[in-house]
Amino acid sequence: MNICVVGLQWGDEGKGKVVDILAEDCDIVVRYGGGSNAGHTVVIGNSRFALHLLPSGSIRHDVTCVIANAVVVDPEVLISEIDGLAEREISLEGRLVISENAHVVLDYHKREDQLREESLGERKIGTTIRGIGPCYADKVGRSYAVRVGDFRDPAALKEKLRVVLAYKNKLFGALYGAEPMDTGAIFDKCKVYAERLVPLAIDTTEFLHTSIDAGKSVLFEGAQGSLLDLDHGTFPYVTSSNSSSLGLPSGCGVPARMVNKYIGVVKAYTTRVGAGPFPTEQDNEIGNFIRDAGHEYGTTTGRPRRCGWFDAVAAAYGVKIGSIDALVLLHLDTLTGLQELKICHTYEVGGRQTTFFPANIARLAQARPVYETLPGWNDDISEVATFAQLPENARNYVRRIEKLLGKPVEMIGVGPKRSQTIVR
Numbered sequence: 406m407n408i409c410v411v412g413l414q415w416g417d418e419g420k421g422k423v424v425d426i427l428a429e430d431c432d433i434v435v436r437y438g439g440g441s442n443a444g445h446t447v448v449i450g451n452s453r454f455a456l457h458l459l460p461s462g463s464i465r466h467d468v469t470c471v472i473a474n475a476v477v478v479d480p481e482v483l484i485s486e487i488d489g490l491a492e493r494e495i496s497l498e499g500r501l502v503i504s505e506n507a508h509v510v511l512d513y514h515k516r517e518d519q520l521r522e523e524s525l526g527e528r529k530i531g532t533t534i535r536g537i538g539p540c541y542a543d544k545v546g547r548s549y550a551v552r553v554g555d556f557r558d559p560a561a562l563k564e565k566l567r568v569v570l571a572y573k574n575k576l577f578g579a580l581y582g583a584e585p586m587d588t589g590a591i592f593d594k595c596k597v598y599a600e601r602l603v604p605l606a607i608d609t610t611e612f613l614h615t616s617i618d619a620g621k622s623v624l625f626e627g628a629q630g631s632l633l634d635l636d637h638g639t640f641p642y643v644t645s646s647n648s649s650s651l652g653l654p655s656g657c658g659v660p661a662r663m664v665n666k667y668i669g670v671v672k673a674y675t676t677r678v679g680a681g682p683f684p685t686e687q688d689n690e691i692g693n694f695i696r697d698a699g700h701e702y703g704t705t706t707g708r709p710r711r712c713g714w715f716d717a718v719a720a721a722y723g724v725k726i727g728s729i730d731a732l733v734l735l736h737l738d739t740l741t742g743l744q745e746l747k748i749c750h751t752y753e754v755g756g757r758q759t760t761f762f763p764a765n766i767a768r769l770a771q772a773r774p775v776y777e778t779l780p781g782w783n784d785d786i787s788e789v790a791t792f793a794q795l796p797e798n799a800r801n802y803v804r805r806i807e808k809l810l811g812k813p814v815e816m817i818g819v820g821p822k823r824s825q826t827i828v829r
């Protein structure tokens with residue numbers, strides 16, 4: 406059984422938790438897109454792990470971890486993550502491989518991300534400043550790209566960096582008045598990265614196909630969320646990759662039809678970090694309640710997340726484009742204590758009602774969410790272990806989301822811990 410786990414909203418749905426749970430029955434976990442802009446949290450007992458590049462299967466000692474071709478790899482983050490886990494007695498020795506074709510995020514990508522965002526002022530995207538957009542831009546542009554496999558030939562890499570830096574320094578100087586960056590310093594760092602990463606670099610497409618042919622089960626871990634997808638999200642307020650499950654085939658070379666099940670993860674409400682339209686946002690005491698109760702602060706940047714009501718129109722779009730079979734609904738506990746809960750089931754756009762999410766932001770800006778109201782619950786549900794034990798209003802809330810999205814909710818989160826999960 407090969408499974409894909411993907412977020413259906415604007416990221417941070419709780420994918421890390423779900424992947425950690427499902428990894429128990431899988432041999433291999435694959436990150437197929439994004440980079441260290443992702444922050445995936447796994448909580449086991451009193452231990453908390455925040456992973457940015459390593460797949461969330463890393464925590465389980467018997468799982469092989471794959472960083473596939475479409476991931477943009479920041480070696481500094483990756484190496485510190487590997488070492489950080491080793492310090493906590495979780496070794497990745499012999500069970501981590503990285504695509505030789507994955508593109509590398511270097512200092513000048515992060516610099517460009519920051520300079521551009523600063524220069525945009527009000528018009529900034531609100532990126533994580535992890536160099537994601539600039540690295541993917543170099544990938545698409547080809548001439549200045551550096552891939553993991555390039556670390557194998559130091560002389561050729563040095564020459565390439567000389568050309569790249571000459572270009573970037575001219576550009577950053579002219580556009581932003583930035584100080585030039587030193588090629589030698591960046592090359593010296595690359596020598597250290599090469600020592601660590603070259604032994605892990607393989608053809609991950611071959612590895613995945615060989616493993617699947619041999620009967621291994623693979624779990625594909627999406628990063629970001631479907632509404633941040635470069636082509637299908639709320640452009641330009643998106644990330645620079647195909648972060649919906651549509652990015653899986655190109656992201657790791659495994660065709661969509663070889664994946665047996667697509668699991669869509671949603672929160673019981675909606676959050677978003679960074680700029681961009683968010684029709685059900687509650688920039689008021691409701692949003693503050695959700696942020697406080699759900700500890701809604703970014704795993705990667707620490708920024709407060711924008712919070713709002715569950716948007717079934719937006720999540721249903723994720724279901725449709727992602728060929729989702731089943732749902733996981735997290736953070737149900739966060740809503741405890743709210744007397745009334747609202748769910749947006751329809752948008753009114755230009756006097757017309759629609760249930761199909763208008764991803765184009767000019768149209769989305771005109772969308773007025775139409776809500777229904779459901780009664781809330783007050784009982785603490787954080788220790789509830791079965792669906793039947795949930796308060797009736799909580800069960801009805803889950804059933805309503807199932808109905809609106811047309812897919813079964815197979816798991817429900819009642820707290821951050823691995824154990825705080827109801828499996829139906």
Ligand code: GDP
Pocket residue numbers: 412416417418419420421422443444445446447448698699703704734735736737738739817818819820821822
């Ligand atoms: P990801 O990027 O999709 O992996 O999600 P993040 O890790 O960025 O954010 C999800 C946050 O919610 C993390 O802090 C999790 O520990 C936490 N979390 C996950 N599931 C639940 C849940 O059911 N209830 C609560 N209260 N917290 C949860």
Ligand code: IMO
Pocket residue numbers: 412415416417418442443444445530531532533534535536537538627628629630633642643644645678679680704
């Ligand atoms: P996980 O995997 C939430 C958002 C940023 C910004 C936009 C572009 O943890 O769910 P980028 O740095 O990618 O160029 O930023 O995308 N963003 C995320 N939001 N969760 C994420 O990842 C995100 N990765 C990027 O906040 O709005």
Ligand code: MG
Pocket residue numbers: 416417418443444445446704705
């Ligand atoms: Mg996250």
